[in-house]
Amino acid sequence: MSDIISVGIIFLSALAHAFLQLGLGSLLLLYHASLNKHVSKKTKTLVSSFISGVGMIVLLGIAAACYALYSIFGDNNLPIELLAALIGIVFSVAIIMWTIYYHRGKTTELWIPKAVAKFISSRAEVTNSNTEAFSLGLLAAFAEFPLSFALILIAANSVLELNYTVRNIALVGYVFIVLLPLIITRLCIRKGKTIVDIQRWREANKTFLRIISGLLFVVLGVFLIAYRIIGVPL
Amino acid sequence: MKELDFSKENLKAEILKDAKSINLAPGFAATISDKVSDAVEQKVNKLSTITKNDLERIVTSELKKYSADLAYIYHNRDKII
Numbered sequence: 217m218s219d220i221i222s223v224g225i226i227f228l229s230a231l232a233h234a235f236l237q238l239g240l241g242s243l244l245l246l247y248h249a250s251l252n253k254h255v256s257k258k259t260k261t262l263v264s265s266f267i268s269g270v271g272m273i274v275l276l277g278i279a280a281a282c283y284a285l286y287s288i289f290g291d292n293n294l295p296i297e298l299l300a301a302l303i304g305i306v307f308s309v310a311i312i313m314w315t316i317y318y319h320r321g322k323t324t325e326l327w328i329p330k331a332v333a334k335f336i337s338s339r340a341e342v343t344n345s346n347t348e349a350f351s352l353g354l355l356a357a358f359a360e361f362p363l364s365f366a367l368i369l370i371a372a373n374s375v376l377e378l379n380y381t382v383r384n385i386a387l388v389g390y391v392f393i394v395l396l397p398l399i400i401t402r403l404c405i406r407k408g409k410t411i412v413d414i415q416r417w418r419e420a421n422k423t424f425l426r427i428i429s430g431l432l433f434v435v436l437g438v439f440l441i442a443y444r445i446i447g448v449p450l
Numbered sequence: 451m452k453e454l455d456f457s458k459e460n461l462k463a464e465i466l467k468d469a470k471s472i473n474l475a476p477g478f479a480a481t482i483s484d485k486v487s488d489a490v491e492q493k494v495n496k497l498s499t500i501t502k503n504d505l506e507r508i509v510t511s512e513l514k515k516y517s518a519d520l521a522y523i524y525h526n527r528d529k530i531i
Contacts, residue, residue: 237531238531241530241531242531244530245530245531247471248468248471248523248527248530249471251470251471251472251473252467252468252470252471253467253470323526323529324529324530324531325529325530325531326531328531333531336531337528337530337531410472410473410519411471411472411523412472412519412522412523415522415523415526415530416522
């Protein structure tokens with residue numbers, strides 16, 4: 217039963233992580249910059265490299281968190297005080313999602329430092345090689361760590377509660393869920409959608425995305441309180 | 451607001467790049483860029499000073515006459531993240 221709860225926590229954390237928008241926005245910038253100067257085959261490899269970069273940093277992030285937690289606490293769970301602090305951060309991020317993460321008006325701009333947004337935009341503009349695209353993916357995922365680090369720590373703690381045999385599957389599953397929006401976007405563009413179609417969809421459904429992403433953080437927080445702090449039996 | 455010097459050739463190049471990114475046919479894109487840059491030049495010449503926002507608004511309204519998608523991507527390219 218404990219494994220089911222751990223898998224539930226990993227799944228919810230990954231889902232909340234997947235709803236963060238910086239990776240998707242950076243991917244669209246890369247598409248826009250690349251399609252207007254390269255043939256589409258080159259763009260496809262650049263985009264694949266970008267997605268690999270995001271996946272790599274998320275995998276390294278969660279693996280490093282697992283290692284750090286195991287080094288500090290061994291086979292024990294996170295102390296309840298630390299878990300409560302992480303839950304507090306999760307609720308705070310939910311409030312950020314509902315209030316300031318998305319700019320108001322008809323835009324998909326995000327609440328990130330302007331210098332970071334400009335740097336990512338300028339890097340997307342000059343990205344010509346797979347290495348640069350991979351690095352851009354690393355950068356985009358890393359820039360979102362202030363919002364995702366609590367999720368990664370919570371998921372890492374739950375990964376450590378699983379059997380040795382399923383830990384690797386859980387890690388890969390987490391990364392796959394985080395990458396899903398990027399993979400779906402890539403498939404949509406392959407099927408003939410343009411970046412305008414995707415950007416319009418994001419703009420039209422901004423309120424929905426805001427509500428769902430905030431709600432996912434809240435659900436994760438409540439789930440943790442119920443099963444990890446209060447200890448409700450399944 | 452920052453004043454800027456208008457360059458017809460730069461505008462044409464920008465429109466062609468944006469058109470390519472949304473898979474517009476090259477011939478159609480070239481026609482649009484010629485027509486829009488001519489129209490924008492005429493409007494800009496009537497103004498004593500022009501800001502980046504003014505230019506963006508004028509170009510977007512001209513592009514809308516030919517392609518809503520192109521106008522959208524031109525207007526929103528700095529507003530994705």
